Structures are given as C-alpha cells and as structure tokens.
Amino acid sequence: MKYKKIECEVLVVGGGVAGIAASIKAAREGASTVLIEKNSFPGGTGITGLHRFICGLYANTEDVPDKILNKGIASEICFMLQELAPEKIPLRMGKVSVLPFATSNFMSVLRSLSEKEKQLDIYYDTRAVSAKTENNTIVSVTIQNLNKKFDIIPRVVIDCSGDGVIIKLSGARYRTTPPDQRQLSGYTFRVKGLKDVDDIPAVKVPYYLAKAVEQKKMPFYLKYTTFTAGDDEDEGYCKLNIPPAGIMEREKQAKKDALLVHTYLARVLPVFNKSYIVEMSPEVVDREGPRLYGKYTLTANDVINARKFPDGIVKSAWPIELWDQQKGVRYRYLGPGDNYEIPLRCLISKDISNLYCAGRCISVTAEALGSTRVMGTCISLGERAGYGAAHW
Ligand SMILES: Cc1cc2nc3c(=O)[nH]c(=O)nc-3n(C[C@H](O)[C@H](O)[C@H](O)COP(=O)(O)OP(=O)(O)OC[C@H]3O[C@@H](n4cnc5c(N)ncnc54)[C@H](O)[C@@H]3O)c2cc1C
Structure with missing residues (x-):
C-alpha cells in the first residue's frame, strides 16, 4: 500500500518537554521540522503525571533568585510561566530548588512557543508505527493518525518518545532494567x-x-x-x-x-x-524506559563527581533520585555549588547514523537516569538535540 509522503529535514517523535524544545530549536535553526505526538496536547509526562514542579532548572546554591543552569528555551519557559503566575516563584525543596507551575499554564506556554514557529508542523493524535532503515540510516518513518497513514522522509530523527519508540523501530541498540529492578x-x-x-x-x-x-x-x-x-x-x-x-x-x-x-x-x-x-492521571507514568546505546553512557560517578566533558552540552545539579521498589525513595546529592555536564555523545546513537535522542531515553545508566530525567534537564537536552539535528 502506498502512503502519502511528507519530506522534512528533522522529524521529532514525541511532544513531551524534550520533544517540544527539540522541535522549536530545530525550526529556529532553519530546518523544516515535523513534530508528531500521540496525545492531543503537548507536555507528555509533565501533564499526564499531574506534576506540580519543574525540577533540574537551577544551580545547586543558595542564591536568590535561583540561577538557571541552562539558558535558552528553559529560561523562556520559566519567564512565560512567571508572567502568567507571578506568585509562583522558585521553591527550596531540601537542598535544591524547583519551579512550581499550574498544569494549564504549562500546557499553554508549550503550545504558544511551538505554534509560532513557521518552520515547524505539528501533528497531534498521531503516532509513529514503523521505521525503515537502510545502511544504518533511517530512510522513512510511518505515522498513523486515526486510520490514515503517512510516510515521513526525514534527514534526521530525534526520538523524544520517552519510551524509545524510534530506537526500537530502527533497530538501534538500547538498554533496559529488568522489571523487578526498575524504579x-x-x-x-x-x-x-x-x-x-x-x-x-x-x-x-x-x-x-x-x-x-x-x-x-x-x-x-x-x-x-x-x-x-x-x-x-x-x-x-x-x-x-x-x-x-x-x-x-x-x-x-x-x-x-x-x-x-x-x-x-x-x-x-x-x-x-x-x-x-x-x-x-489519564495513565500510569514511568520513571524508567529503554535507554539509547549512545556514543557515551553517563554514569552515577559522573553525576556525583560533577564531571565535565569537552562536548558537555547540558548542565545539571539535580540529585540522583531513585524510587526503589522495596525501599522507596533515596537521594544522592552533588556537593554544594556543584553541577555535572551531559555530553552530546549521550544523545547520539552508536548504531544509526541519523538518530538523536533527547529526554528520558538518552544514553545513561539506570542510576544516572535518576538525575537526568527531570523536566528542566529534559527541556535543555531537547533543545541541544534540536540544534544538533538541524545542523547534521
Ligand atoms: C511519577 C513521576 C514523578 C515525576 N515528578 C517530576 C517532577 O515533579 N518534576 C520534574 O521535573 N520531573 C518529574 N518527573 C520526571 C519527568 O516527568 C519526565 O522524566 C520527563 O517529563 C520526561 O520528558 P520527555 O519529554 O523525555 O518524555 P515524556 O514526557 O514521556 O514525553 C514523551 C512523549 O512522547 C509521546 N509518544 C510516545 N510514543 C509515541 C509514538 N509512538 N508516537 C508519537 N508520540 C509518542 C508521548 O505521548 C509523550 O507525550 C517525574 C516522573 C515520574 C514518572
């Protein structure tokens, strides 16, 4: 069966916080960009999980006002949220700070930032169902909206599905934690x-x-x-x-x-x-899913020792927060004022030449994911993946 074909330079799969940031950045860099999202709204887990706080935005210091670690789209989102609700200011939670938000404001900020990008076409209620790979390169991704199927012919794909949908469909290697050890x-x-x-x-x-x-x-x-x-x-x-x-x-x-x-x-x-x-919540939300087998895999030691990299693209000071099935939550904090970097190599598949990942499914160990998965970090990961893909 022949499907309608849509050509684009960057295809972003998944419109959670990582996917929204990735698609905005790719479009701003001039790439013709398509974003597909299976829900009818943006924000992913941040919305369906009824979250109240954006974590991972701020430096690990007592500075007031709290210093944003990664400028760019994360700062734009914070600014717009604070315009809508000036009373919602950063809150200290234990040793770190978070930004409170109302779900409806968050969704409208994500919509208004993405919908004004002229180079960006957004398809809601649409899911990626298969991918064709030739010579370790993704040549097409089939998407489905109700009963209609389309083939997207992208130059580069960014998997922001949280669940590693494109990683799996393209045959790229990935890691998972056994179900009984997952968070x-x-x-x-x-x-x-x-x-x-x-x-x-x-x-x-x-x-x-x-x-x-x-x-x-x-x-x-x-x-x-x-x-x-x-x-x-x-x-x-x-x-x-x-x-x-x-x-x-x-x-x-x-x-x-x-x-x-x-x-x-x-x-x-x-x-x-x-x-x-x-x-x-309309669905159960997962802390852990498949993680890309990337050119580098970030470890818990990298996080705790505040490691920096020559290709470090996103900073984070969020602790390793592990929700163990038997013991509940445990935190491992970085030292006061410390932050670590996530290298670009964690976003790039080792196997598939034109596959980037951002958000929850980047190349990290299960323990390191306890820190990298928070929304503030995912926004900035998305933005950097969008930049990389636009210039690929
Ligand atoms: C219980 C829990 C509590 C948390 N609390 C907080 C908190 O308070 N603060 C915080 O900052 N972080 C929190 N987190 C972490 C954070 O919510 C997520 O890790 C983060 O939102 C992940 O963003 P993402 O964009 O990578 O993925 P997601 O938000 O999972 O987005 C992925 C998107 O891809 C879409 N998708 C999936 N498959 C397909 C497909 N085949 N085709 C098209 N689209 C597809 C999904 O519908 C979804 O919208 C929490 C996580 C959990 C599970």
Missing part, C-alpha cells in the same frame, strides 16, 4: 474539599498509609504515596508510587489503588473527611 512508576489523583490544609498532610499521609500497610489493609507500595498541597486552599495531590510492570491493565489497577487510598484517608484523617477526587 517505581507514578499515578496521581487530585482532591478538593480538604479542610485546614497545611504542611501536615505531607507528613501524615505516608505515616497513616504505612500503618495501613502494616495492618495488611493495602498493598505495601502504597506507603510510598506522597501528598502536595494544590493551588486552592481546599486542594491537594496524592502521588502513588506503584510497581512499573507485571500488572496487566495497570491503569485499572492504579485507579483501584487510588480509590483505596482516598477512601482510607477520608476515614482516618479529618482533613480528608469531606474531600472528593476531581481528577486522576
């Missing part, structure tokens, strides 16, 4: 109707859920649930940290877990008594 995935629900919310639910929610687990009232992993206050006084977010694999129909199971947690909290914690769920 916990996430599923969030938003509640309204809370009474007298202060910082205490953040402490009490895990405490009470740990007790319920001890009494065998719920599966053990639900004790890793966290609580964050929302924008309105009566609002809050509960983030469940759940096993990443092994469960068929995991959305169904996650929803059941969310209802179990909420019903229990409404019974034991007065602040939750009259609360009701107003929103749930």
Whole structure:
C-alpha cells in the first residue's frame, strides 16, 4: 500500500518537554521540522503525571533568585510561566530548588512557543508505527493518525518518545532494567474539599498509609504515596508510587489503588473527611524506559563527581533520585555549588547514523537516569538535540 509522503529535514517523535524544545530549536535553526505526538496536547509526562514542579532548572546554591543552569528555551519557559503566575516563584525543596507551575499554564506556554514557529508542523493524535532503515540510516518513518497513514522522509530523527519508540523501530541498540529492578512508576489523583490544609498532610499521609500497610489493609507500595498541597486552599495531590510492570491493565489497577487510598484517608484523617477526587492521571507514568546505546553512557560517578566533558552540552545539579521498589525513595546529592555536564555523545546513537535522542531515553545508566530525567534537564537536552539535528 502506498502512503502519502511528507519530506522534512528533522522529524521529532514525541511532544513531551524534550520533544517540544527539540522541535522549536530545530525550526529556529532553519530546518523544516515535523513534530508528531500521540496525545492531543503537548507536555507528555509533565501533564499526564499531574506534576506540580519543574525540577533540574537551577544551580545547586543558595542564591536568590535561583540561577538557571541552562539558558535558552528553559529560561523562556520559566519567564512565560512567571508572567502568567507571578506568585509562583522558585521553591527550596531540601537542598535544591524547583519551579512550581499550574498544569494549564504549562500546557499553554508549550503550545504558544511551538505554534509560532513557521518552520515547524505539528501533528497531534498521531503516532509513529514503523521505521525503515537502510545502511544504518533511517530512510522513512510511518505515522498513523486515526486510520490514515503517512510516510515521513526525514534527514534526521530525534526520538523524544520517552519510551524509545524510534530506537526500537530502527533497530538501534538500547538498554533496559529488568522489571523487578526498575524504579517505581507514578499515578496521581487530585482532591478538593480538604479542610485546614497545611504542611501536615505531607507528613501524615505516608505515616497513616504505612500503618495501613502494616495492618495488611493495602498493598505495601502504597506507603510510598506522597501528598502536595494544590493551588486552592481546599486542594491537594496524592502521588502513588506503584510497581512499573507485571500488572496487566495497570491503569485499572492504579485507579483501584487510588480509590483505596482516598477512601482510607477520608476515614482516618479529618482533613480528608469531606474531600472528593476531581481528577486522576489519564495513565500510569514511568520513571524508567529503554535507554539509547549512545556514543557515551553517563554514569552515577559522573553525576556525583560533577564531571565535565569537552562536548558537555547540558548542565545539571539535580540529585540522583531513585524510587526503589522495596525501599522507596533515596537521594544522592552533588556537593554544594556543584553541577555535572551531559555530553552530546549521550544523545547520539552508536548504531544509526541519523538518530538523536533527547529526554528520558538518552544514553545513561539506570542510576544516572535518576538525575537526568527531570523536566528542566529534559527541556535543555531537547533543545541541544534540536540544534544538533538541524545542523547534521
Ligand atoms: C511519577 C513521576 C514523578 C515525576 N515528578 C517530576 C517532577 O515533579 N518534576 C520534574 O521535573 N520531573 C518529574 N518527573 C520526571 C519527568 O516527568 C519526565 O522524566 C520527563 O517529563 C520526561 O520528558 P520527555 O519529554 O523525555 O518524555 P515524556 O514526557 O514521556 O514525553 C514523551 C512523549 O512522547 C509521546 N509518544 C510516545 N510514543 C509515541 C509514538 N509512538 N508516537 C508519537 N508520540 C509518542 C508521548 O505521548 C509523550 O507525550 C517525574 C516522573 C515520574 C514518572
């Protein structure tokens, strides 16, 4: 069967934060760019995971206002978010700072930045379904929108799918962690109707859920649930940290877990008594997926020792944050004021000549991914991949 063909210089697959930044940058560098995204909106995990904070933007110092580590699109996004919500200023969380945001503002910033690029064509509700590779080069990618299929003929492809879709379809090598050692995935629900919310639910929610687990009232992993206050006084977010694999129909199971947690909290914690769920994540979101086999693989030692590289393109000071299936979360921090660099080689496939990656699926060890995967870093990785691909 013959499909309609679309030629472009840069094809970006996945419109999460990495893909949006990659496509904007490639287009700004003058490359005819196509972005495809399977959802009907931009932002990927940052939106479907109901995230509240952009992590990985700032230097690891006590400077006020916090210094942005990577200028460019990350700074533009911060500036636009702060214009929309001046009250949302960087917040100190333990030893690092984060930028709070409202989901709707984040989505509209990503849309308005990308939609004004003349060299960029965006296809939502469209997924990459196959790729043809000849002589270690991707020659075409077939995409599907409802029942229609098209062939994209790109010069370069950037895989920003988080799940390594193009890495796998093109036959490039990649690494994965065995399912039982993978980091916990996430599923969030938003509640309204809370009474007298202060910082205490953040402490009490895990405490009470740990007790319920001890009494065998719920599966053990639900004790890793966290609580964050929302924008309105009566609002809050509960983030469940759940096993990443092994469960068929995991959305169904996650929803059941969310209802179990909420019903229990409404019974034991007065602040939750009259609360009701107003929103749930549309899907379970993964911290870990396939990682490219790139020209360099960043390690935990590189991160912790604040290593710099001649081809370092993105800086990060975010700790290694590991959500272990048995032990919950552990942090390994860099020294005060330190940051490490991610070399360009982590974004380039060792096997496929015209394949770049950005965001979650770059070439790093599972431990290093605990630091590189946060959104602030993914935005800048996307931007640098977009630049590299446009000039390939
Ligand atoms: C539970 C949890 C909590 C987190 N909390 C935070 C936090 O508070 N702050 C923070 O900064 N980071 C957080 N992170 C990390 C962060 O959200 C992600 O690592 C980051 O958003 C990844 O961005 P990305 O662009 O690489 O990938 P994604 O956001 O996963 O985007 C990939 C995009 O590709 C699309 N796609 C997939 N397959 C296809 C296909 N075949 N065709 C077309 N499109 C496709 C997807 O729909 C998606 O939009 C968290 C992660 C998890 C799992």
